[in-house]
Amino acid sequence: MAKRLIVTLMVLPAIVGGLGFLKFRQIQVAKAEGASFQSPSTEVITVIAQRETGPSTLTVIGTAAAIQGVTVSADLPGTVDKIRFESGQWVHEGDILVELETRQERAQLANMEAQRDPEWTGDTSCPGNERSQCSTQEALCDWR
Numbered sequence: 507m508a509k510r511l512i513v514t515l516m517v518l519p520a521i522v523g524g525l526g527f528l529k530f531r532q533i534q535v536a537k538a539e540g541a542s543f544q545s546p547s548t549e550v551i552t553v554i555a556q557r558e559t560g561p562s563t564l565t566v567i568g569t570a571a572a573i574q575g576v577t578v579s580a581d582l583p584g585t586v587d588k589i590r591f592e593s594g595q596w597v598h599e600g601d602i603l604v605e606l607e608t609r610q611e612r613a614q615l616a617n618m619e620a621q622r623d624p625e626w627t628g629d630t631s632c633p634g635n636e637r638s639q640c641s642t643q644e645a646l647c648d649w650r
Contacts (some may be wrong), residue, residue, distance in 0.1 A: 580606060 584606035591603050 578603060580604070582606065584608070 554648040586604055587607040589603070590605065591597055591601070597603060
């Protein structure tokens with residue numbers, strides 16, 4: 507048994523030393539090859555630039571958000587009578603965009619003008635042209 511132990515203790519270092527020497531030689535060869543290794547040149551592709559036109563419109567699916575927006579509101583409540591612009595149309599400051607229905611206000615104005623100026627001439631259907639006795643609707647007819 508002692509003989510076996512002595513043989514194992516002699517053979518084991520020889521095997522480890524042999525493997526170490528072999529690895530050392532492989533590393534030396536790799537270093538020598540690495541020193542003489544030249545990296546490949548970088549491949550460059552060139553193209554002559556040319557002007558091309560692309561499509562002026564593009565059809566896509568998505569959500570768009572306006573950079574600038576305007577909220578339009580009226581000073582007075584009422585029913586919209588006329589819309590004076592088309593969707594997407596450019597408008598300028600001061601343009602009239604919407605007209606409200608103003609028949610009642612015009613009739614009131616005509617009535618007040620008739621009351622202020624009794625000599626106001628208009629429709630002869632009002633007896634004696636006395637505006638204070640005429641209805642608002644008659645005053646509106648005279649005013650138009």
